[in-house]
Amino acid sequence: MNDQSTYRADLRIDVGAIRHNVAVLAGHARRSGARTMAIVKSDGYGHGALTVARAALDSGAEWLGVASIAEALQLRRAGIDAPLLCWLYSQDEDITPVIGADVDVSASTVADLHRIATAASGLGRTARVHLKIDTGLNRSGCPAEQWPDLVDSAARAQTEGNVEVVAVWSHLACADEPGHPSIDMQADRFERAYEQAKQAGLRPLRHLANSAAVLTRPDLHFDLVRPGIAVYGLDPVPQAGDHGLRPAMTFRSSVTLTKRIAAGEGVSYGHSWTAEQPATLALVPVGYADGVPRALSGRMWVWLAGKRRPVVGRVCMDQLMVLCGDDAVSDGDEVVLFGPGDRTEPTAAEWADTLGTIHYEIVTGMYRPRVSRTVVETEAES
Ligand SMILES: *Cc1c(COP(=O)(O)O)cnc(C)c1O
Numbered sequence: 001m002n003d004q005s006t007y008r009a010d011l012r013i014d015v016g017a018i019r020h021n022v023a024v025l026a027g028h029a030r031r032s033g034a035r036t037m038a039i040v041k042s043d044g045y046g047h048g049a050l051t052v053a054r055a056a057l058d059s060g061a062e063w064l065g066v067a068s069i070a071e072a073l074q075l076r077r078a079g080i081d082a083p084l085l086c087w088l089y090s091q092d093e094d095i096t097p098v099i100g101a102d103v104d105v106s107a108s109t110v111a112d113l114h115r116i117a118t119a120a121s122g123l124g125r126t127a128r129v130h131l132k133i134d135t136g137l138n139r140s141g142c143p144a145e146q147w148p149d150l151v152d153s154a155a156r157a158q159t160e161g162n163v164e165v166v167a168v169w170s171h172l173a174c175a176d177e178p179g180h181p182s183i184d185m186q187a188d189r190f191e192r193a194y195e196q197a198k199q200a201g202l203r204p205l206r207h208l209a210n211s212a213a214v215l216t217r218p219d220l221h222f223d224l225v226r227p228g229i230a231v232y233g234l235d236p237v238p239q240a241g242d243h244g245l246r247p248a249m250t251f252r253s254s255v256t257l258t259k260r261i262a263a264g265e266g267v268s269y270g271h272s273w274t275a276e277q278p279a280t281l282a283l284v285p286v287g288y289a290d291g292v293p294r295a296l297s298g299r300m301w302v303w304l305a306g307k308r309r310p311v312v313g314r315v316c317m318d319q320l321m322v323l324c325g326d327d328a329v330s331d332g333d334e335v336v337l338f339g340p341g342d343r344t345e346p347t348a349a350e351w352a353d354t355l356g357t358i359h360y361e362i363v364t365g366m367y368r369p370r371v372s373r374t375v376v377e378t379e380a381e382s
Contacts, residue, residue: 007252007372007374008253008370009251009253009286009370009371009372010251010252010371010373010374011046011047011249011367011371011372011374012249012250012251012339012374012376013047013048013248013373013375013376014249014250014340014376014378015052015055015375015376015377015378016376016377017233017246017247017248017340017378018047018051018052018055018056018059018231018233019056019058019059020059020246021230021231021232021233021245021246021248022055022059022061022231023059024230024243024244024245025060025061025225025227025231026060027060028214028218028221028225029214029221029224030060031218032218032219033221033223034221034224034225035062035063035224035225036060036062036063036224036225036227037061037062037063037065037207037224037225038052038053038056038057038061038063038064038065038227038228039066039227039228039231040053040056040064040065040066040071040075041065041067041071041228042067042071043071043364043367045228045229045231045360045363046363046364046366046367047232047248047249047363047373048367049066049071049074049075050074050078051375052231052232053080053082054080057080057082062082062083063082063083063084063085063224064080064082064083064084064085065084065086065226065228066084066085066086067088068086068089069086069089069093069095069097069098069103072086072098072101072103073097076101076102076103081102083104084102084103085104085105085106085130086098086103087105087106087130088106088140089105095119096119096122096123099119099120099123099125099127100123100125104129104130104166104167105127105128105129105130106130106131106132106140107129107130107131107132107150107154108131108134108140108141108142108150109142110146110149110153113153113154113157116129116162116163117157117160117162117163120163126161126162126164127162127163127164129163129164129166130165130166130167130204130207131150131154131167131168131169131197131204132168132169132170133168133169133170133189133193135170135185135186135187135189135190135193136173136185137170137171137172137173137186138173141170141171144189144192144193147193148200151199151200151202152200154197154200154202155200158202165197165204166205167204167205167206167207167223167224168190168193168197168204168205169206169208170186170190170193170208171208171210172186172210172212172213172220173186175209175210175212175213175216175217175236175237176212176236176237178212178216178217178237178239178240183213183217186208187208187219187220190206194206205222205224206222206223207223207224207226208220208222209222209225209226209227210226210227210228210229211227211228211229211230211231211236212237213225214227214230215230215235215236215237215240215243216240229359230245232247232249232363233245233246233248233249233340234247235349238349247339247340249338249339249363249366250336250338250339250340250345251291251336251337251338251339251366252335252336252337252339253284253285253286253335253337254284254332254333254334254335255283255329255331255332255333255335256283256284256285257331258280258282258283258324258329258330258331259280259283260278260279260281261275261278261279261281262275262278263275263276263277263278267281267312267313267321268312268313268316268321269313269314270313270314271313272298272314273298273312273313279323279325280324280325280326280327281312281321281322281323281324282321282333283319283320283321284302284319284320284321284322284335285319286318286319286320287316287317287319287320288315288316288317289317289368289370290318291366291368292337293315293351293355294314294315295355296311296351296354297311297313297314297315298312298313298314300315300346300351300354302322302335302336302337302345302346303336303339303343303344303346304322304324304329304333304336305324305327305328305329305333307344308345309322309323309324310322311323322335338350338351347359348363
């Protein structure tokens with residue numbers, strides 16, 4: 001795991017961990033007769049969409065899902081030809097390229113459907129469509145009152161030949177709170193919407209489950225599941241037990257300078273921390289411009305020279321200081337800001353807890369202009 005090179009700021013992406021996680025998730029899905037769509041939106045939650053897409057397709061996922069048109073086209077241009085769904089586009093975006101690239105698209109309104117059918121007919125092909133029912137998230141998706149209209153229009157468009165209705169789908173609001181009453185309510189509404197689609201003459205697949213539901217609600221797996229965060233080894237429902245996932249992202253740097261300071265010396269902007277006794281400090285060349293939130297000042301640790309050590313004083317734009325007591329630390333020593341936690345280093349979940357947010361927000365915000373990303377092939381123990 002320790003290589004000799006030093007990094008200013010590097011995200012180490014363990015594709016072995018991604019393969020392991022996808023195998024775990026696809027295993028859950030398979031036991032309920034479902035297939036797996038790995039969600040690789042937002043550049044694979046900051047891990048690299050293409051790297052993750054390939055690893056996922058290698059390890060049991062048969063579908064991929066992204067939010068935007070640009071994300072879908074990026075995968076197609078890189079040669080990914082697996083079934084791929086994209087579900088977020090605006091009124092003025094041209095959807096012709098994705099339909100031309102054989103990307104499945106979502107429709108929430110009759111107007112969406114018309115746009116899709118028109119684009120497909122211009123290309124002389126059949127667009128693959130997933131009809132989205134809003135079952136209670138109240139974000140995108142078709143409201144229940146308009147659903148009968150949408151499925152009737154879709155059935156007509158399918159007969160006319162420009163559209164193939166592949167699936168009916170929806171998204172859960174509170175799957176990460178197992179037992180939340182909205183989950184069953186959404187599932188009931190989803191069933192009702194599916195029945196209406198069948199009455200309109202459609203025979204679509206069904207998909208509803210995000211990571212949390214893949215792990216806790218096998219009864220909601222239907223034909224296809226859509227795990228995102230769990231692919232990356234971050235558990236959305238840790239309160240429901242250990243699901244055997246392995247975090248794939250490690251954020252690391254290395255020491256660029258060490259120095260002794262005297263008792264009474266203040267450290268970093270504002271002198272928010274003062275040494276009570278003489279100590280060695282290690283300078284780490286990462287800061288809030290590299291994804292270390294300034295709000296973690298005085299509330300974070302790193303792994304350095306064999307153990308967890310506190311960051312003291314303010315996190316600056318480009319650097320932070322680590323308190324090393326009287327221990328021997330040197331230039332070039334590896335610093336782990338967060339990782340899987342195996343070596344007692346902090347995890348993305350720990351950062352999120354301290355900051356009052358979710359690990360999703362931590363990992364998706366890490367890849368930045370000054371941060372490199374290194375893909376490694378560590379074999380995760382399964
Ligand atoms: C992001 C997303 C997912 C994946 O959710 P996770 O909680 O990361 O598993 C699934 N479906 C839709 C529509 C999404 O936007």
